[in-house]
Amino acid sequence: MNILVINAGSSSLKYQLYNMNDESVLAKGRVERIGMESSILTHEVDDRPEVREVSEILEHTTAVRKVLDMLTNKRFGVLGSIEDIQAVGHRIVHGGESFKQSVLINDEVKLEIKKLFDLAPLHNPAHMMGILAVEANLPNVPQAVVFDTAFHQTMPKSSYLYAIPMVLYNKHKIRRYGFHGTSHDYVSQQAALFLGKPIEELKIVSCHIGNGASCTAIMHGKSYDTSMGMTPLEGLMMGTRSGDLDPAIVPYTIGKEDLTLNEVNSMLNKHSGLMAISGISSDMREIVQAMEDGNESARLAFEMYAYRIRKYIGAYAAAMNGIDVILFTAGVGENSAPLREKVCEGLTFLGIELDTERNKVRSGETRRIAKDGSKVEVLVVPTNEELLIARDTYRLLTTSSESN
Ligand SMILES: Nc1ncnc2c1ncn2[C@@H]1O[C@H](COP(=O)(O)OP(=O)(O)O)[C@@H](O)[C@H]1O
Numbered sequence: 001m002n003i004l005v006i007n008a009g010s011s012s013l014k015y016q017l018y019n020m021n022d023e024s025v026l027a028k029g030r031v032e033r034i035g036m037e038s039s040i041l042t043h044e045v046d047d048r049p050e051v052r053e054v055s056e057i058l059e060h061t062t063a064v065r066k067v068l069d070m071l072t073n074k075r076f077g078v079l080g081s082i083e084d085i086q087a088v089g090h091r092i093v094h095g096g097e098s099f100k101q102s103v104l105i106n107d108e109v110k111l112e113i114k115k116l117f118d119l120a121p122l123h124n125p126a127h128m129m130g131i132l133a134v135e136a137n138l139p140n141v142p143q144a145v146v147f148d149t150a151f152h153q154t155m156p157k158s159s160y161l162y163a164i165p166m167v168l169y170n171k172h173k174i175r176r177y178g179f180h181g182t183s184h185d186y187v188s189q190q191a192a193l194f195l196g197k198p199i200e201e202l203k204i205v206s207c208h209i210g211n212g213a214s215c216t217a218i219m220h221g222k223s224y225d226t227s228m229g230m231t232p233l234e235g236l237m238m239g240t241r242s243g244d245l246d247p248a249i250v251p252y253t254i255g256k257e258d259l260t261l262n263e264v265n266s267m268l269n270k271h272s273g274l275m276a277i278s279g280i281s282s283d284m285r286e287i288v289q290a291m292e293d294g295n296e297s298a299r300l301a302f303e304m305y306a307y308r309i310r311k312y313i314g315a316y317a318a319a320m321n322g323i324d325v326i327l328f329t330a331g332v333g334e335n336s337a338p339l340r341e342k343v344c345e346g347l348t349f350l351g352i353e354l355d356t357e358r359n360k361v362r363s364g365e366t367r368r369i370a371k372d373g374s375k376v377e378v379l380v381v382p383t384n385e386e387l388l389i390a391r392d393t394y395r396l397l398t399t400s401s402e403s404n
């Protein structure tokens with residue numbers, strides 16, 4: 001069975017095509033700048049050179065059409081016809097409280113996702129465009145949705161409630177949801193497999209450090225607490241997001257700088273984090289380079305970024321009464337040895353001892369970076385949200401057709 005996995009953003013659409021017989025990736029790529037003059041489709045097949053096509057793609061339906069054309073293209077494609085796609089799986093950032101697991105799409109599910117537009121205005125409307133675009137191009141192909149929030153639905157009330165009037169939760173569902181759940185779920189299972197221990201026996205702090213970043217306390221295989229909140233803005237300092245801050249800063253800034261609420265929201269989401277403190281970039285590679293060149297703002301940004309991860313690790317050690325494993329994943333977590341070293345620097349009191357040489361070894365595999373004898377295991381685990389989405393889609397289809 002071939003499954004197309006789609007992660008649709010407001011102006012982008014990433015895709016991966018899986019052959020589920022052996023879980024191999026047949027092709028992958030992305031469409032960027034949807035709705036702008038020169039949209040770019042980048043398409044990759046194994047060891048063949050990357051294909052880039054620039055054209056005007058005004059909306060998601062056209063983007064999906066272009067992807068399907070590329071997948072069936074005589075020169076660059078991997079499929080004889082679009083009939084060779086048996087299912088599509090979508091990443092959906094916000095599933096609210098309605099979705100505790102992945103589901104197949106039907107009208108009711110679409111309605112629920114629409115109801116959540118308010119809670120994730122940057123993400124969910126774009127995902128819906130992706131779903132409708134697939135429907136328009138592949139009307140008879142079943143689609144599944146996999147939610148970033150689902151894994152965190154096991155959190156206890158004491159983790160997910162904010163200390164504000166209960167009416168806000170009861171009426172508007174204002175609470176912590178948490179994100180990157182597909183990733184935290186996948187990497188924690190990979191860590192347990194790597195260590196050869198049942199996940200039910202482990203207390204894991206999973207640090208997903210990419211463009212967006214979050215830490216999750218995973219107790220015995222279940223999310224117990226996580227750093228992102230009602231939206232993906234809370235918690236760690238990120239590339240362009242502020243993470244935790246005193247909420248009183250919002251009205252104060254509006255008054256002092258004569259800004260609108262929308263402007264402050266945009267400042268916190270798009271113009272804060274590494275970008276704001278370094279004044280250089282939101283990309284950790286550029287921050288580390290600038291720091292090595294002696295740039296003090298870059299050093300401060302790097303130290304703040306690492307310090308906040310360290311604080312969450314400490315908090316989650318307290319929350320779970322101990323830690324067995326810390327793991328690093330996603331773009332920064334998998335690739336930045338200096339960041340991992342800085343995070344672990346002040347944690348020896350918890351029994352966390354990093355091996356600085358092992359930490360520097362580059363590899364695409366799950367690996368141990370703690371010293372022999374470190375009380376806590378420290379691992380780097382490559383994430384693969386797309387594979388988990390493809391697996392969930394496959395499982396939903398095969399189990400639902402069995403029960404029919
Ligand atoms: N070699 C590297 N060293 C440090 N950071 C890296 C490296 N490679 C990628 N990154 C960081 O990873 C980030 C992207 O992470 P990723 O998990 O792909 O994010 P997203 O899925 O949210 O777009 C980039 O912004 C970049 O800062």
Ligand SMILES: CC(=O)OP(=O)(O)O
Pocket residue numbers: 093148179180210211212213232
């Ligand atoms: C939820 C979230 O922050 O996603 P991303 O890391 O893809 O921006």
Ligand SMILES: [Mg+2]
Pocket residue numbers: 210211212
């Ligand atoms: Mg990501």
